[in-house]
Amino acid sequence: MKTLSLSILSIFLLTAYNTPTTNNVSYNPAESQDITFDFENYSLGKAPTGWTTYFTGKGDLGKWQILDDHGNKVLAQTSKENFGYHFDVIVNNELSYKDVEITVRFKGTDGEEDQGGGPVWRYKDANNYYIARANPLENNYRVYKVIDGNRRQLNSVNMEIKSGKWYSLKITMKGDKINCYFNDELKMEATDNSFQNAGKTGLWTKADAVTYFDDLKIKDIE
16 A cells, blocks of 8 residues: 555655646646736746847847736836837747747837737747737738848838837737737738747837837747
8 A cells, every 4th residue: 555655655756756847837727738928927027038139120129028007917128228120029948839839918018110010929039920910000900021130021011000008919920821819800801821839929110119018928839
């Protein structure tokens, strides 16, 4: 009986050790590839651990940090020092996807030149990735590819977007097909095969945009 009890305990401990859990990422037990970042357990005033910041274009590295937004922690790009052709990017170091669904809430809060932001996917390096963003100052929602540091528009739609208000963006890409949703409504489609391999996933802002992000959800789709 003692041997049996020890065996059961060993199995329990081994199972618990191998269950993917972390204070900063929540996993759906039924679908282990579904991951949500709510940023609640990261330290305020710092970039989240396990993420790396980059930039495309001219200027200096932006400042990504965890902020308190009325009692709710968010990930924000807060630097207003860069202008013109400058894109701030932050990507998760561990997660890599090819066919993927990404959902994130965003809020443009400040910036004279830009207040846009959105998700990045199939990220290869600071000069090669896909990005979709909404911009309150331009009242449009666009999807791009960045190749060798050059941003090329794949599609665009005009709509009313207000500063200081939360919105939900969702991107799905399977093969070469991209669908872009805004508050759960399909707004744009595009087809492109520039990046055919899995890449990192993250977030993006432009120029002097101070933009908040929350509830980033990443799902591997088949």
